[in-house]
Amino acid sequence: MQQPISPPPRRSMSPDQPNPAEPITESPSTIIGRIGWALRTLLLCE
Numbered sequence: 001m002q003q004p005i006s007p008p009p010r011r012s013m014s015p016d017q018p019n020p021a022e023p024i025t026e027s028p029s030t031i032i033g034r035i036g037w038a039l040r041t042l043l044l045c046e
Helices: 030-045
Strands: none
Touching: none
């Protein structure tokens, strides 16, 4: 008889395991903002 397959354990939202969907910093640096804008522009042009 086969044993039932259990789902993978859920990750707890503790300080040891932060939420991966949240940003790492409060606001991006100016350089990162410019790079993001340039990347957005390139993707929309194609």
